[in-house]
Amino acid sequence: MAIGCGLSVANLYYSQPLLADMARAMRVGDREMGVVSMLGQAGYALGLLLFVPVGDLTEKRSFIVGMLGAVAVACLAVTASPSYAWLAASSFILGAATIVPQLIVPFAATIAAPGERGKVVGTVMSGLLVGILSARTASGLIGHSLGWRATYGIAAVLMVGLMIAIRFTLPRSVPDHAGMSYPLLLHSMLGLIRDEPILRHSAVFGAMMFAAFSVFWTTLAFHLSRPPFEYSSDIVGLFGAIGVGGAAAAPWIGAFADRRSARWTIGLGMILTLMAFVIFGVAGRTIVGMIVGVILLDIGVQCSHVSNQTRIFALRPEARSRVNTVYMVAFFCGGSLGSLLGAQAWSLWGWPGVSACGIAFVLVALGAFWLTGRDGRRPPTEQRTT
Incomplete structure (x- = not known):
């Protein structure tokens, strides 16, 4: 499951080291x-809203295989892009199709024992985050050697291989709400938002944290391609x-959230992310400052994200796909906003503007964290033994 998450989610992030090359092309x-970059994340948010709830209605393995086929076709569309408009449209479609990780994660939470749910989710999420981070490394190397189009051609082949692997390795599932209509399923998410304060609060925390994350990764290629670095893709x-x-720390973060409090680790992640952007602002023109900041940023966002998912998956066992949809739609709407404002900040004020934009998003997250206090009832995984 962790490998499937990593390979499928990678499609959203291949472009980030290649943006400067793609702009020139x-x-x-x-x-x-x-x-x-923003359209890819916006497409993903739309795909989460429209497709992931279907995971509560249908057999998950067949649905995952079908979605992977759609991802492979979208990757080929990006490869063949003859114009900017085509590239933008195909990136949006690719984002909308790449929802497989958000079908796998709640499935993993469902088969996990309650006392180990954070650890299991953390393990699957570690595969997802390794896929996100490795995607940037792989696409940068392939793009430099073969061109950016080759990256997406290879990705299409990988998706076909993953389709075959999942068809023969993932167990069949029993639909949780096979008798519920699709419109009623979508409408039921409004009830989840209304009735679950923890879900609402985690959605805000996640959106702001991923916005800050996207501010950095959307603009990094532009920053590093210019003096004093002048690096290639x-x-x-x-x-x-x-x-x-x-990413490797995710299982330990999840296990710690199981033992202590997921809310505590969410706050820790916000503090680490804030420290990262302060370092980017102060030492962002040095390689040491960039490396230290990247490490803190990725650990901080991962810490917050895994802990948020540990909390929400304890709320409604019978509706985990829909609970995950609400959270992840907010998460990637935040990412889309971060990509858009990050690019604007870069164009207007350069790297200092990017650092300030990231700090602003984290401060909003910290403000929401403080205002929500104990945020209503606590799910079972957050109840500490005395």
């Missing part, structure tokens, strides 16, 4: 390529490998 500016992609340590 399409003869557009940095701001326009920032819009392409293969070196930019290596920054993704630096953050793999944060």
Whole structure:
């Protein structure tokens, strides 16, 4: 499950080290390529809203295999892009199709024992985050050697291989609400938002944290391609490998959330992320400052994200796909906003503007964290033994 999450989610992030190269190929500016990054995340948010709830209605393995086929076709569409408009549209479609990780994660939570749910989710999420970070490294190296189009051609082949692997390895599932209509299923998410304060609060925390994360990764290629660095896409992609340590920490973060309090680790993640952007602002023109900041950023965002999911999966066992949909739609709406505003900040004020934008998002998250206090009833996984 962790491997499937990593390979499938990678499609959303191949573009980030390649944005400068893609901008040159399409003869557009940095701001326009920032819009392409934003559209991929906006498409993902739409796909989460429309497709992930179907995981509560249908047999998950067949649904996952079908969605992977759609991802493979979308990757080929990006590869063949003849113009900026085509690239933007196909990136949006690719994002909308790449929802497989959010079918796998709640499935993993369902089969996990209650006392180990945080650890299991953390393990699957570690695969997901390794996929995100490794995608940047792989696409940077492939893009530098073979061109950015080859990256998406190879991705299409990988998706076909993953379809075959999942068809023969993932167990069949029993639909949780096979008798419920699709419109009623979508409408039921409004009830979840209304009735579950923890879900609402975690959605805000996640959205702001991923917005800050996207501010950085959307603009990194532009920053590193200019003085004093002047790096090519293969070196930019290596920054993704630096953050793999944060992904490796996910199972321990989840286990700690099981033992103590997921809310406590969410706050810790926010503080680490704030420290990362302060370092980017102060020492963002040095390689040491960038490396230290990347490590703190990836650990901080991972710490917050895994802990948020540990909390929400304890709320409604019979509706985990829909609970995850509400959270992840907010999460990627935040990411889309971060990509858009990050690109704008870069165009207007350069790297200092990017650092300030990231700090602003984290401060909003910290403000929401403080205002929500104990945030209503606590799910079973957050109840500490005395």
